[in-house]
Amino acid sequence: MLFNQRRVFLFCLLTSVSFFTISGCEVFVDFGLKSSTFELYESKIPGNELNMLTLMLPGYQANNPDFKYIIKYYGNDRCTGEYFAGDTLQYLVEGTWSLPEPDVLRINLDQFVDAEFKISKLDKVTYLLVTESNAHGLPIEPPTTPLHMYNRKLH
Numbered sequence: 001m002l003f004n005q006r007r008v009f010l011f012c013l014l015t016s017v018s019f020f021t022i023s024g025c026e027v028f029v030d031f032g033l034k035s036s037t038f039e040l041y042e043s044k045i046p047g048n049e050l051n052m053l054t055l056m057l058p059g060y061q062a063n064n065p066d067f068k069y070i071i072k073y074y075g076n077d078r079c080t081g082e083y084f085a086g087d088t089l090q091y092l093v094e095g096t097w098s099l100p101e102p103d104v105l106r107i108n109l110d111q112f113v114d115a116e117f118k119i120s121k122l123d124k125v126t127y128l129l130v131t132e133s134n135a136h137g138l139p140i141e142p143p144t145t146p147l148h149m150y151n152r153k154l155h
Contacts, residue, residue, distance in 0.1 A: 034074070035074065035075055038070070038127070038153050040149055040151050042148075043056075044148045045145050057069060057083050059085050067084070067086075070082045078095075080093065093109065093110045094109075095109030095110065095113075105129060111136075112134075113136075114134065115131040115134040115135060122150075126150065127150075130149075133146070134147040
């Protein structure tokens with residue numbers, strides 16, 4: 001009898017570990033960060049309709065395909081941010097990323113983004129990243145603000 005209880009316990013334990021392992025990867029696989037490219041096209045502080053990219057990126061024009069902020073994620077937890085105006089690369093920065101939880105992206109990129117963001121999939125290629133406390137790096141108070149970032153997966 002004790003042998004059967006141990007077998008049942010081990011089966012339940014292995015099933016639970018397998019479930020959490022598989023379900024924990026779902027958002028990661030779905031979001032597809034490793035070796036992928038996203039366009040950050042809108043960044044807003046909740047309650048403010050202004051797209052913060054128009055303030056942070058020199059000359060940025062919202063809804064104009066000639067102006068792009070591209071984020072590339074690499075398999076070694078490194079990422080880059082590239083700002084293009086037309087076909088011209090305006091600047092390139094390096095940062096880091098990780099997934100502390102299956103649906104939470106920790107990203108430190110550029111001087112404007114340093115936070116843990118909750119990942120929400122809006123459609124097949126669009127993702128919303130939400131945080132209550134982004135360390136924006138600007139010389140304004142408070143030093144952290146909530147932030148919503150809309151990203152479109154390019155590949």
